[in-house]
Amino acid sequence: MDLTFTESERRFRDECRAWLEANVPHDLPSGDTREGFELHLEWERKLYEARWAVVSWPEEYGGRNATPMEWLIFEEEYYRAGGPQRVTQNGIFLLAPTVFEFGTEEQRNRILPRMAAAQDLWCQGWSEPNAGSDLAGIQARAVRDEQAGGWRLSGQKTWTTRGAFCTHLFGLFRTDPEAERHRGLTYFLVPLDAPGVTVRGFGRLDGDEGFADVFFDDVFVPDHDVLGEVNQGWRVAMATTSAERGLTLRSPGRFMAAASRLIDLYRSRGADADPRLRDEVVRAYIDAEAYRWQTFLTVTRMTSGEQLGAESSLTKVFWSELDVRIHETALALLGTDAERDESGWMKGFQFSLSGPIYAGTNEIQRNVIAERVLGLPRA
Amino acid sequence: MHFAFTDDQLAFRDAVRDLLAKECPPTAVREAWDSEDARGTAWAALGEMGVLSALVPESRGGLGLGMVDLVLLLEETGYAALPEPVVEHAAVVAPLLDEPGGALDGSETITAPFHHDTVMPYSDRADRFALFDDGTIQLAGRDDVTLEACTSVDHARRLARVTPRAGVDLPTLATGNAVAAAFERGACGTAAQLVGLARRMLDMTVEYARERRQFGVPIGSFQAVKHHLADARIAIEFARPLVYRAAWSLTTGDPEAPLHVSMAKALASDAATLTGRQALQCHGAVGYSFEHDLHLFLKRAWVLAAAWGDADWHRARVGRAIL
Numbered sequence: 001m002d003l004t005f006t007e008s009e010r011r012f013r014d015e016c017r018a019w020l021e022a023n024v025p026h027d028l029p030s031g032d033t034r035e036g037f038e039l040h041l042e043w044e045r046k047l048y049e050a051r052w053a054v055v056s057w058p059e060e061y062g063g064r065n066a067t068p069m070e071w072l073i074f075e076e077e078y079y080r081a082g083g084p085q086r087v088t089q090n091g092i093f094l095l096a097p098t099v100f101e102f103g104t105e106e107q108r109n110r111i112l113p114r115m116a117a118a119q120d121l122w123c124q125g126w127s128e129p130n131a132g133s134d135l136a137g138i139q140a141r142a143v144r145d146e147q148a149g150g151w152r153l154s155g156q157k158t159w160t161t162r163g164a165f166c167t168h169l170f171g172l173f174r175t176d177p178e179a180e181r182h183r184g185l186t187y188f189l190v191p192l193d194a195p196g197v198t199v200r201g202f203g204r205l206d207g208d209e210g211f212a213d214v215f216f217d218d219v220f221v222p223d224h225d226v227l228g229e230v231n232q233g234w235r236v237a238m239a240t241t242s243a244e245r246g247l248t249l250r251s252p253g254r255f256m257a258a259a260s261r262l263i264d265l266y267r268s269r270g271a272d273a274d275p276r277l278r279d280e281v282v283r284a285y286i287d288a289e290a291y292r293w294q295t296f297l298t299v300t301r302m303t304s305g306e307q308l309g310a311e312s313s314l315t316k317v318f319w320s321e322l323d324v325r326i327h328e329t330a331l332a333l334l335g336t337d338a339e340r341d342e343s344g345w346m347k348g349f350q351f352s353l354s355g356p357i358y359a360g361t362n363e364i365q366r367n368v369i370a371e372r373v374l375g376l377p378r379a
Numbered sequence: 380m381h382f383a384f385t386d387d388q389l390a391f392r393d394a395v396r397d398l399l400a401k402e403c404p405p406t407a408v409r410e411a412w413d414s415e416d417a418r419g420t421a422w423a424a425l426g427e428m429g430v431l432s433a434l435v436p437e438s439r440g441g442l443g444l445g446m447v448d449l450v451l452l453l454e455e456t457g458y459a460a461l462p463e464p465v466v467e468h469a470a471v472v473a474p475l476l477d478e479p480g481g482a483l484d485g486s487e488t489i490t491a492p493f494h495h496d497t498v499m500p501y502s503d504r505a506d507r508f509a510l511f512d513d514g515t516i517q518l519a520g521r522d523d524v525t526l527e528a529c530t531s532v533d534h535a536r537r538l539a540r541v542t543p544r545a546g547v548d549l550p551t552l553a554t555g556n557a558v559a560a561a562f563e564r565g566a567c568g569t570a571a572q573l574v575g576l577a578r579r580m581l582d583m584t585v586e587y588a589r590e591r592r593q594f595g596v597p598i599g600s601f602q603a604v605k606h607h608l609a610d611a612r613i614a615i616e617f618a619r620p621l622v623y624r625a626a627w628s629l630t631t632g633d634p635e636a637p638l639h640v641s642m643a644k645a646l647a648s649d650a651a652t653l654t655g656r657q658a659l660q661c662h663g664a665v666g667y668s669f670e671h672d673l674h675l676f677l678k679r680a681w682v683l684a685a686a687w688g689d690a691d692w693h694r695a696r697v698g699r700a701i702l
Contacts, residue, residue: 001447002381003627009380069380263701279691282698286621286642293620296382304383314616317609363602369612370605374585377600 003296005073012066013073019050020081030347031087032210037165040087044118054092054116061108062116068299076253080260087162091115091122093248095170098187102228102236111189125157125171125190125214126237132159133364135172136181136234140216142173142188150222151175153188153196156215161358163212164201167192172233185233189225196220206350249359250319252292258326258348259288262333265345269333280329287322291315310372313365320355320362327352382620384451392451398424399459405672411462411535412675418504422463426485431465434474434564440483441473445630446564450571450622457575460679462535464501467491470568471561472509475516475552481506489518491565492541493686502526502539509552510543516558517549533678563629563640566687570622570640570647576680577615577647577654583673584608584658591665598661607657614650621646638700641693648684648693655680 005013023046031040047053048062056071057063066074086092092115099111114120131137140155153173163169169190176184192199196219201209228236266273266281294315302308327349331338338346356362370376384392402421410417425431433449435441442448449470456465472489473482481487490499491509499508508524510517519541526539543549553561585608588599598604625643628636655677659666666673684690 001383001385001623001627003624003631005380266702278698278702279694281702282694285701286645286694286697287617289642290617290621290646293382293624294617296380297620297623300380300382311616314613317613318617363606366606366609367602369609370599374581374605374608374612376585376588376605376608377597379600379602 009069009073012070013077016052016074016077017081019052020077020083023050024078024081024083026082028084030206030208030210031084032162032204032206032208034165034209036208037087037162040084041118041121043084044086044088048117053088053118054096057096057112057116061112068303069296072251072253072295072299075251076256079253079257082257087165088115088118088121089249090124090161091120091168094124095122097248098170098227098236098239101239102187104224106224107189107227120168121162121166122168122170123160123163123166123192123212123214125160125163125169127159128156129158133361135360136185138172138174138185140171140173141177142175142186142221144175145220148220148222150220151186151188151226153190153216153219153221156213158211158213160212160214162210163192163214164199164209169214170227172237175233176231179231182234184231185237186230187227187233187236188221189227190216190219190221194219194221204350205353206347250316250355252288252295252319255288255291255319255322255326258323259284262326262330265330265333272335273333277329277332280325280332284322284326284329287318287325291319291322294318310368313360313368314373316359317356317362317365317369320352323352323355324349382623384447388448388451391448392455394428395425395430395452396455396458398428399455399461403459403461405460405675408460408462408535408675409672411537415503419462421459421461422488423485425463425465426483431469431485432473432479432483433469435476435479435483436474439477439479441479446470446567446626447623447630450567450626453568453571454575454578454622457572457679457683458579460535460576460579460676462501464488464490464499464505466565466568466572467500467509470564472507472516472518472552474564475557475561491516493565497542498529498538498540500531500536500538502528502541503537508541510541510549511558514554514558515551516553516561517543518552519543519547519549523547523549531682533675533682535675535679536682559637560629562687563637566644566693567622567625567629567640569683569687570618570625570644573644573647573651573680573683574615574619574622576676576683577611577618577651580651580654580658580673580676580680581608581611581615583676584611584661587665588661604661607661611650611654611657614646614653618643618646618650635700638697641688641696641700644688645690645693645697648690651680652684652690 025043028039029036031037051064054063055066055074059065142151142153145152172185173188174184175186196217198215200213202211204210262281262284330345331349371378402424407419429442430452432441433444437443468489471491476482487506488504489507490501490505492499508519524541524543529538531538588604589597591598621643625639628639662673
C-alpha cells in the first residue's frame with residue numbers, strides 16, 4: 001500500500017491543473033439548450049486540441065494513454081477548476097469503451113477520432129416509452145435487408161439526452177423477435193441524418209430541451225454499423241452500463257468539487273447558516289472523500305487485473321444519492337433565497353434529481369446489488 | 380497511488396480469520412455472556428500468532444508492524460465479536476510499553492477506557508489497566524486499583540469502573556502527543572471492528588433471507604428485504620476504504636491523521652448501526668429472540684459505535700477541521 005501519488009502522477013496533476021486553470025470557461029450557459037450546446041462544443045474542441053478531451057485513450061485516437069489513476073486525477077482537476085459537465089460524455093464515456101472492446105479496427109478508426117474531436121456527437125438510444133427500467137422489453141425492431149447488406153430500423157427511442165443536438169445515436173434494436181428477450185437484441189450505430197429518422201426535442205424537469213424522442217421509420221443501417229455480433233446486443237450493452245454506473249461517467253472529482261462549493265456556501269452564509277446544517281455539510285464532505293478512496297481502492301484492483309462487475313451498482317447508488325443530498329443541503333442553506341438562486345444550486349438540484357433515475361434507477365441498482373453482489377434469490 | 384494490501388498482509392488476515400472461526404464461534408461469545416469465568420482459547424492463540432504484539436517494535440520483541448497491518452486483523456476480531464480487549468491491548472497500550480513482557484504473547488491482558496473515562500471493558504480478566512488522566516496514561520496492576528463491576532448491554536464486555544487505590548504511585552506510560560496518538564489508534568481500531576461486525580451481520584442476514592420462506596418463497600426474493608440489505612452493503616463498501624486510509628495515515632504519521640480517523644469512525648459507526656438495524660428487521664421475530672445469535676453482534680455494534688467517539692463526535696471534529 002502506498003497512498004501517496006507517484007512523482008509522475010504529481011507531474012500529471014500539475015500539468016492538468018495549469019492548463020485547466022488557464023482555460024476552463026466559467027460563463028457557459030447550460031449545455032442542454034441549442035445555443036448552449038454550441039458553446040460547449042467550442043470548449044470540447046479546445047480540450048481536444050490540447051489533447052485533454054479523452055486522456056485515457058491511446059494517443060492514436062487523440063488521447064494521452066493516461067492510466068486509470070491519472071484519469072481520476074484529471075477529473076479531480078477538471079471539476080476543481082470549475083469545468084462544465086461534458087456534453088460529449090455519452091460518446092466518450094459510454095460508447096467508446098464498448099467500441100474499444102467490441103468494435104472492429106475499421107470501426108475504431110472511423111468512429112473514435114471523430115468522437116474525440118467532437119465532430120460526431122453521440123447520444124444513447126436505449127429507453128423506449130415501454131422499456132425504461134425494464135430495458136430488455138425493447139420493441140424497436142431491425143429487419144434484415146440481405147440485398148442491401150444491412151438492416152431496416154423502425155420504432156421509437158425516448159428520453160434521449162441531448163438527442164436534438166447530437167449527430168449520431170448508439171442503440172439497441174430487436175433483431176430476433178422469436179428469441180428469449182435478452183438474446184434477440186443487436187447494438188446499432190446510426191447517423192441521425194439518415195433518411196427516415198425524426199428527432200423531436202423536449203424539455204426536462206428544468207425546462208431545458210435536454211431530452212428527445214427519436215423516431216425510426218424504415219431507416220437503413222449497413223452491416224458495418226453493427227457493433228459486436230448480431231443478437232449479442234444485450235451483452236455488448238451491459239459493458240457500457242457497467243461504465244455508466246461506475247466511475248467513468250461520474251468520477252469522484254465532481255462530488256469533491258460540489259462538496260467544496262457547499263463548504264464555501266456554508267461559510268458565506270456566516271451567522272445566517274442554521275447550525276443544524278453544519279452536520280449535513282460535514283456528511284457531504286465525508287461521503288465525497290469516501291467515494292474518492294473507494295474509487296482508489298477499486299482502480300487499484302482494476303489495474304491489478306480484476307474486472308469491475310455488479311459492484312458498480314454500489315457506486316451508482318452512492319454518488320447519485322450523495323449528489324441529491326449535497327444540493328438539498330445547499331438549498332436549505334439558501335433558504336428562501338433558493339427560489340431566486342442564480343448561482344446554479346437550484347439548477348444543479350434539479351439535475352441531481354435525475355441521478356437516481358438515469359443509468360438504471362436506484363431501485364434496479366439495489367436489486368442488482370442484492371442479487372448479484374449479495375447472492376439473494378431473484379423474484 | 381496503490382491502494383491494496385500485500386499478499387503477506389492478506390495471508391496474516393486469513394490466518395487470523397481461520398483461527399477465530401475455530402476459537403471464537405458464536406458459542407464462545409455466548410459463553411462469555413453466560414459465565415463469569417469463561418474465557419476461550421482465542422486470546423492465547425492470538426498472542427502466539429503475534430497479533431497482540433503487532434505494533435510493538437521488533438527491538439522490544441514485537442512484530443514491528445503498523446496500523447495498516449493491524450486494522451485488517453481487528454476487522455476480523457469484529458467479525459467474530461471476539462470478547463476480549465484486543466483494540467485496547469494491541470492497538471492502544473502495547474506500543475507504549477518499554478518492557479512488554481507478557482503483553483506480547485497473550486499471557487497478560489491489558490485494558491483501557493474509551494478515553495477520559497474510568498469504565499473499562501473486560502476488566503474481569505485484565506492484569507493491567509491503562510488510566511487516562513489529565514493528558515497522561517498511567518499503568519496500574521490489579522493490586523493498584525479497586526474494581527466496581529457495572530453491567531453492559533453487551534454482557535460479554537464485563538465492564539468495571541477502575542479507581543486507583545489511594546497512595547499508590549503509578550508509572551506514567553505516555554504524555555502529550557503519545558496520549559493523543561493512542562486515542563487515534565483506539566478509534567481507528569474500533570472502526571475496523573465495526574466494519575467487521577457489519578460484515579458479519581450482513582452475512583448472517585443474507586444467509587437467513589435465502590433460507591427463510593414465507594408466502595412459499597425465500598424472503599430474500601422480496602424487493603423490500605433486498606433493498607434493506609443492499610443499503611447495508613453500500614454503507615460497508617464506503618466505510619471500509621476510509622478505515623484503511625486512516626490506518627495508513629497513522630502508520631505514516633500524516634499530520635491530518637486525526638481528521639482521517641474521524642471520517643473513518645463516523646462512517647464505520649453509521650455502517651454498523653444501519654446494518655444492525657436492517658439485520659434485525661430482516662430476521663424479524665426470530666432475530667428478536669434472545670436465543671438467536673444476532674443480538675451478540677448487534678449489541679457489540681451498538682456499544683462500539685458509541686465508543687472512542689460516536690459518529691456525531693467525530694463529525695464535529697471533522698467540522699472543526701474543514702469549516
